[in-house]
Each structure stands twice: as C-alpha cells, then as structure tokens.
Amino acid sequence: MISEKEIISYILNNSQKIKINSNEIKKNDVFLALKGTKFHGNKFIDSSFKNGAKYCITEKIPKSKKNINKILIVNNIDNFxxxxxxTKRKLFKGKVIGITGSAGKTTLKETLYFFLKKKxxxxxxxxxxxxxxGVTIxxxxxxxxxxxxxxxxxxxxxxxxxNLVKLVKPSQxxxxxxxxxxxxxxxxxxKISKEKSDIFKFKYNPNAEILFLFNTNIYEKIIFKIAKIQRLKKIISFGSSSSQNFVKxxxxxxxxxxIELFINEKIVKINTKENAIHRLHNLLFVxxxxxxxKININIIKNNYxxxxxxxxxxxxxxxxxxKVTLKLIDESYNANPETMKQSIEYFSSLETNNINKIIIIGNMNELGLNSLKYHYEVLKFIEKFTFYKVILCGEIFKSAIKKIANPKNKFIYKQNSKKLLYYVNNQIHNNAIIMIKCSNATEVNMFAKKLISKNSGRSKI
Known part of the structure; x- marks a missing residue:
C-alpha cells in the first residue's frame, strides 16, 4: 500500500494532478474518492486507474483489491x-490573488488569468x-x-x-x-458586505495588502469604510467619479x-467589439x-x-x-436581480439589423422571503423595452406574471425545459437572436445545455 509520505511528496512536487471526477482523470493524476450525495467515489476507483490514475485517496476500504498498492486510505480525507x-501554500513564493463578490467572480478570474499567462x-x-x-483542491x-x-x-x-481566506492567504x-x-x-x-469584508480583515488574512473594490452602492461603501480601518497598504476603488477608476x-x-477608461488618473484607450458596461468592469479591474x-498594459490592449x-x-x-438560424447569447450560468436587469438592458441596446430579439429567462435562486417581489420587478423592468418574445420558465415567474395587469410585452410561460425546447424547435420560424438568463440548476439552465448540445454550430465571441 502507498505511504502517506510518498503521496504527499508527489502532490507537493506536481501540479494539476488532483481530480474528483474519474472521467477527467489523465495519466499520473490522483483520484479523490469522495463521498457524494448519491454515490461514494470508491465506485469509480477502478475506472480512474483505467484512465491512467497514479494514486487514489479514500476514507473507505474499497471492495476490489485491484490496484490496492496504489490506494491510500485515510481517516478523514478533508483534514488530510x-x-x-x-504546506503547499507555505511553500508558494509567488503573489496570491483572491477574488470574491456577489457576481462576476469566475469571469474576472478567467479574464485576469487570460492576460497574466501571456507573460x-x-x-x-x-x-x-x-x-x-474546491479551494483546497x-x-x-x-x-x-x-x-x-x-x-x-x-x-x-x-x-x-x-475560512477560505485562512487557506489562501492572498496579498491582493x-x-x-x-x-x-x-x-x-x-x-x-x-450582512453580505460584512461577510465579503473578511477577505481582507487582518484578523483572518494578515497577508492582505491591496484591495480592488467596486464602490458604487451603499453596500460596497460599507466595505470601503471597513477597509479604511484595516492594515491595508492601498485601496483601489472603481465607480463613476473622477476620484475612482471608471469607464469614461x-x-x-x-x-x-x-473604450476610454480612467485608470490611475490617466486615460487608457482600448478597441473592442464589446460594449456591455457590466463586462467592461472586469477590464477596469485587470x-x-x-x-x-507594474506590468505592461499593452499585453491587455493587444489581446483583448x-x-x-x-x-x-x-x-x-x-x-x-x-431552416432557422438562431444566434444565442448564453447567460445561463447564474442570475440575480441586478445582473438580470443589466443583461436585459444590454440585450435591448444591441443593434441586430431588424432581426427579432427573444428573451428566455428562468428563476433567480436563493432570494429568500422577497423572491416573488424581485421576480415581479424584473418583469416590470422588461416592460421598459420592446422584444419580439419574452419567454418565462419557473414557478416564481409564473406567480409574478399574475401580478401584471396589462403587460406591454407578451409574456409566454413554459413549465419546464422539455416544453421550452419543443417551443423553440417548433414555434420560432424566423431568424432570431435569443438571450438566455437564469440561475444555475434551473429548468432554463437545463434547457440551454440541451439546446446548445443538440444544435450548436461554431461558437464565437
């Protein structure tokens, strides 16, 4: 049986080896056989080795003794x-960056990574x-x-x-x-503001030196006030005033x-096909x-x-x-009332040469007691604009429609992903541009995945 010392040494001296999905295993990876809600990862140990795994770590003795000499059994896999x-974080000598926020975390992370890896x-x-x-892995x-x-x-x-920041210890x-x-x-x-502020508080993250903060609403200003009394070297804020960094x-x-951007009291110009203001905020951050x-910004200008x-x-x-050609803007990963409205406004502003615009929106999850109110407000917001069709899916939107007496747009309601798919496949007879926006793990999210996988041609920016 493999020793702890050997497997720890392997993990510390290699990168991109830890996987929790046996289907993603490549040669010399380490498979973590975790306990899931439906299955225990032990069920996939044999397939992970078939796919090339070098080692496996589990808490439970596997039934099959095949490859047992490559399997490490521990008492508590999370603690291990x-x-x-x-140890690995302590050994890392580079600069560590931590990103949080209500929305846009993954997009900012991928945007920053895209440009940094160029150099x-x-x-x-x-x-x-x-x-x-996820952070531990x-x-x-x-x-x-x-x-x-x-x-x-x-x-x-x-x-x-x-708890996360104690693991990562980011300086920026x-x-x-x-x-x-x-x-x-x-x-x-x-309360969200106070929770997010823990990322830079000295008590939890004494490494924090620089805070990049979008600072426009009262809740972001709460964070700014908290940051002012912490031991930070610098707070770099973003918004719309001349004292901040902003899209001018x-x-x-x-x-x-x-695009003219005001950065560090200087104008920076960048040419792009993108004009969505909410996406340009990531450009400001980067x-x-x-x-x-002190990294040359031409890397960004030349590659944006x-x-x-x-x-x-x-x-x-x-x-x-x-025989119908559709252009689909896929915003189906997540949604909240603010990002939903931003996407709707942006979609309305798109020049489409008289091609019909269709919105398909689904539930916004985890909004608590005021969930119906937020969904109703989104429908009222949609009424400011004119769209060819507005298609809704989700029980909360079904209830919200009833509160609108004489809707300006014709709201079409579909109960689930199957009925949405049937409608789009059979009831859209003219070329159109569709925007899909919803929370993850909703019927509309499932619909988007099915629609793209069955009908997608070449994806583009």
Whole structure:
C-alpha cells in the first residue's frame, strides 16, 4: 500500500494532478474518492486507474483489491487534504490573488488569468471551485514555480470567507460587487458586505495588502469604510467619479467600440467589439491590477479582442434549428436581480439589423422571503423595452406574471425545459437572436445545455 509520505511528496512536487471526477482523470493524476450525495467515489476507483490514475485517496476500504498498492486510505480525507494544502501554500513564493463578490467572480478570474499567462506562469482555480473543497483542491493543484496564483472565494453563509481566506492567504484581493444573492441565508445585503469584508480583515488574512473594490452602492461603501480601518497598504476603488477608476466613454467606430477608461488618473484607450458596461468592469479591474503590479498594459490592449467569454456567461453560439438560424447569447450560468436587469438592458441596446430579439429567462435562486417581489420587478423592468418574445420558465415567474395587469410585452410561460425546447424547435420560424438568463440548476439552465448540445454550430465571441 502507498505511504502517506510518498503521496504527499508527489502532490507537493506536481501540479494539476488532483481530480474528483474519474472521467477527467489523465495519466499520473490522483483520484479523490469522495463521498457524494448519491454515490461514494470508491465506485469509480477502478475506472480512474483505467484512465491512467497514479494514486487514489479514500476514507473507505474499497471492495476490489485491484490496484490496492496504489490506494491510500485515510481517516478523514478533508483534514488530510487541508494539511497538505497548508504546506503547499507555505511553500508558494509567488503573489496570491483572491477574488470574491456577489457576481462576476469566475469571469474576472478567467479574464485576469487570460492576460497574466501571456507573460507569467500563472496558476488558477478551475471552473467555479470556490468552496472549501474546491479551494483546497486548487491549492493542491498549484504549480509552485508560478509567479501568480488566482483563487475564487465564494460564500452562501456566514463565516465561509474567513475560512477560505485562512487557506489562501492572498496579498491582493478583489471584491467585484455586492448584489442580491444568497439572501435566503444572509437576509440583507449589509450582512453580505460584512461577510465579503473578511477577505481582507487582518484578523483572518494578515497577508492582505491591496484591495480592488467596486464602490458604487451603499453596500460596497460599507466595505470601503471597513477597509479604511484595516492594515491595508492601498485601496483601489472603481465607480463613476473622477476620484475612482471608471469607464469614461464608449465611442462607436464602424464595427467596433473605442473604450476610454480612467485608470490611475490617466486615460487608457482600448478597441473592442464589446460594449456591455457590466463586462467592461472586469477590464477596469485587470488594467488597475496591471498598473499596480507594474506590468505592461499593452499585453491587455493587444489581446483583448482574443478574450473569449466563459461558458454560460455571455458566450455566443450560432444555432441551426431546421431552416432557422438562431444566434444565442448564453447567460445561463447564474442570475440575480441586478445582473438580470443589466443583461436585459444590454440585450435591448444591441443593434441586430431588424432581426427579432427573444428573451428566455428562468428563476433567480436563493432570494429568500422577497423572491416573488424581485421576480415581479424584473418583469416590470422588461416592460421598459420592446422584444419580439419574452419567454418565462419557473414557478416564481409564473406567480409574478399574475401580478401584471396589462403587460406591454407578451409574456409566454413554459413549465419546464422539455416544453421550452419543443417551443423553440417548433414555434420560432424566423431568424432570431435569443438571450438566455437564469440561475444555475434551473429548468432554463437545463434547457440551454440541451439546446446548445443538440444544435450548436461554431461558437464565437
């Protein structure tokens, strides 16, 4: 049987080896056989070795004795991983970046990584690995020779950020925004502000030196006040005033936009096909980070047009359904009232050469007692604009429609992903551009995955 010492040495001296999905195993990876809600990972140990696993770690003695000499059995797999991750974090000498916020964490993480890796070896947490297990695995997968390591830190309950930040110990931290998310547990956005502030508090993260903070609403200003009394070297804020970093001007020039950004009291101009203000905020963050770390911003200017959206967060797909050509803007990964309204407004502003615009939206999860109110407000917001069709799915939207007496837009309600798919496949007879927006793990989210997998042609930015 493999010894703890041998497997710890292997993890510390290698990167991107830890996997929890046996289907993702490649040669010389380490498979973690975790206990899931439906199955124990032990069920997939044999398949992980078939796929090339070098070792497996589990708490439960496997029934099959095949490859038993490559399997490490521990009393508590979570504690075992935390101990190794603490050692690996201590060994890492590069700059560590922590990103939190109500929305946009993964997109900012991937945007920053896209540009940093052009010049520096950079480690990054994969997918949306932002809870205790995900962050622990991300630390274990770090390359110790990296110049930068980027981690996404998420929370849906009190005390989670402080636990994550104790593992990661970032010196530079980002808070993207404070919005209406996870209100089921937090109840108020003020409490979300205080939870997110733990990322830089000396008590939990004495390494914190620089805070990059979007500072426009009263809840973000709460964070700014908390930050002022902490031992931070610098607070770099973003918003709309001349004392902050902000998007100054968007100028349309033929088939692209010239974006003027105010960064560190200087104007920076970048050409892009993107004009969604809520996505340009990520550009602000990254430019400010490059400036602060004395990295040439031409890396961003020269490569911004090559940046591709993260799956489910604005990626555009060209679909062919029967003889109808559809362009799909996929925003199906997540949604809250603020991001829903931002996406709707942006979609309305798109120039489509008279091609019909269709919105398909689904439930926004974890909004607590005021969930119906938030969904109703989204429908009222949609009434400010004109769309060819507005298709809704989800029980909360079904209830919200009843509160609107004479809707300006014709709201079409579909009960589930199957009925949505049937409607789009059979009732849209003209070329159209569709935007899908919803929370993860909803019927609309499932519909988006099915629609794209069955009909997708070439995806594009």
């Amino acid at each position: 991983l935390k101990i190794i991750s603490a 520096f070896k950079t480690s990054v947490s994969i997918k949306s690995y932002n809870n205790i297990l 991300s630390i274990l997968n770090m390359d110790l020779s990296s110049k930068f390591a980027i981690f996404e830190l998420g929370t849906n309950n009190f005390g989670e950020i402080r 931290v980002f808070i993207t925004n404070i919005q209406s998310t996870h209100l089921e547990n937090f109840k108020t956005k003020e 001007k968007i100028i349309k020039k033929n088939n692209f936009y010239e 430019l400010a980070f490059f400036k602060e770390n 047009q090559k940046l591709k959206p993260v799956v489910g967060r604005g990626k555009i797909h060209n679909l062919k359904i029967k």
